[in-house]
Amino acid sequence: MIVVHATLAQASADSLTGAAVVVIDVLRATSTVVTALAAGARSVQPVTSIARALAARHGPQVVIGGERNGVRPAGFDLGNSPGEYTPERVRDRDVILTTTNGTRAFARAARARRVVAGSLLNRAAVARALAEEPEVVLLCSGNQGTPSFEDLLAAGAIVDAMDAPASDLGLMARDAFRQERADLVRALETGRHGRRLLELGLGQDVALCARLDAYDLVPSWRDGRLTLRP
Ligand code: 3SL
Secondary structure: OEEEEOOHHHOOOHHHOOOEEEEEOOOOHHHHHHHHHHOOOOEEEEOOOHHHHHHOOOOOOEEEEEOEOOEOOOOOOEOOOHHHOOHHHHOOOEEEEEOOOHHHHHHHHOOOOEEEEEOHHHHHHHHHHOOOOOOEEEEEOOEOOEOOHHHHHHHHHHHHHOOOOEOHHHHHHHHHHHHHHHHHHHHHHHOHHHHHHHHOOOHHHHHHHOOOOOOOOOOEEEOOEEEOOO
């Protein structure tokens, strides 16, 4: 069974304990996680505050990245644009990432039996990796407590790629994905968060995050870090 939660408010940490959870924040946290690991980062550690991110700086092998209000905080090496996470910047390094909504979603899922990062970029790989799981929760980060169009589209894309029954919201998300699939850049630009990124001059990020199945990898959570180890 696949259950979709449109916001973090729909899922308590306790309710996720036994499940396999896919954390989704298409714009842009989980797209950045996937891109950083694809570029050769050793790990990505999501943390919930700027202070914790800065405190984790230990030598040149650590890269501090993230955003508040879409913008790179003072003292950070990188923002939250997937395009910044190039092999030159992150290969063989540990990334510490803090973002407004996405990293809070990882904190919410931290006690789940299994946690992976999902996005449009890696939805087929995620669907394949979780094919044998009896209970899958697609945890959409949303935006400040409200559902996000792009997160639900990615949830629908995962439902579409999995051969399993889904909750009603999962079926609605799947149908929305099927309807929008032909032009995912336009679809992502339609939502509130996509429009905000366009206003910030970050339309390039929206296009980067809309590339369906661009990466065949699944970031998996262990001991507070996301890596490509299964
Ligand atoms: O909220 C988040 O986690 C971010 O991904 C939002 S932003 O796209 O970087 O503004």
